Amino acid sequence: MLRPYVIINCAMSADGKIALPSRIQTRISNEEDIRRVHELRNNCDAILVGINTVLSDDPQLNVKSKYVKKRNKPIRIVLDSKGRVPLNANILDSSAKTIIVTSERCKREIAKAEVIRCGDNRIDLHRLLAILYDRGIRNLLVEGGETIIWSFLKEGLVDELYIFVGSMIIGGRKSPTLAGGDGAQCFENIIPLTLKEMKQIGDGVLIQYTVKR
């Protein structure tokens, strides 16, 4: 199957949390890292998040001109099987094209976005990536949250991971972590990574991995 090259980018605390226990958006990156993320977004054809990230953070998911010289407009994609995206969500502003991916059971139409129906009850990520590839998307940036990141890893659909580790501890049993979902149930299901690079960015560290095949 031909599919886009998939990069995960995520910011976590030193204890692996990506937000507060309330799941309210938490600033973990520093200004230098935010610039890196916008440059990364600018080099990708599309940026993908799960619906819970839209509901909790209300991200715009675009590229800010203050961070890049020549600004592109990557397509924004939300995995939203039940069609729960609010009409006033920032992702539905007109700053770039938006695709809402729902299951085939969801009949909702959304005026400000294209709706792709993919998968009977749950979104079929393999089928979705083949559709996105057919539409010319070659580089896909997955920005979270923990449920989506685990799904992509579990399905073997990730090529590279950029993890920014902020110098802070968030703690809390309920705080989302880098990869959530059910996680690996046995040793054989652990996702092995290859460490490619590490560098300090201001008061944090950027770690770059590829996924072992």
Ligand SMILES: NC(=O)c1ccc[n+]([C@@H]2O[C@H](COP(=O)([O-])OP(=O)(O)OC[C@H]3O[C@@H](n4cnc5c(N)ncnc54)[C@H](OP(=O)(O)O)[C@@H]3O)[C@@H](O)[C@H]2O)c1
């Ligand atoms: N620090 C960071 O870099 C960063 C980045 C992004 C988000 N976050 C944080 O992450 C948290 C949200 O994470 P989350 O895990 O609750 O939500 P999420 O990963 O954003 O969204 C998960 C939802 O996506 C939908 N979905 C559709 N197809 C799916 C599939 N194939 N696999 C998995 N999910 C699918 C499901 O809802 P339906 O069943 O309704 O479709 C699922 O519950 C927030 O606290 C946010 O602030 C942090």
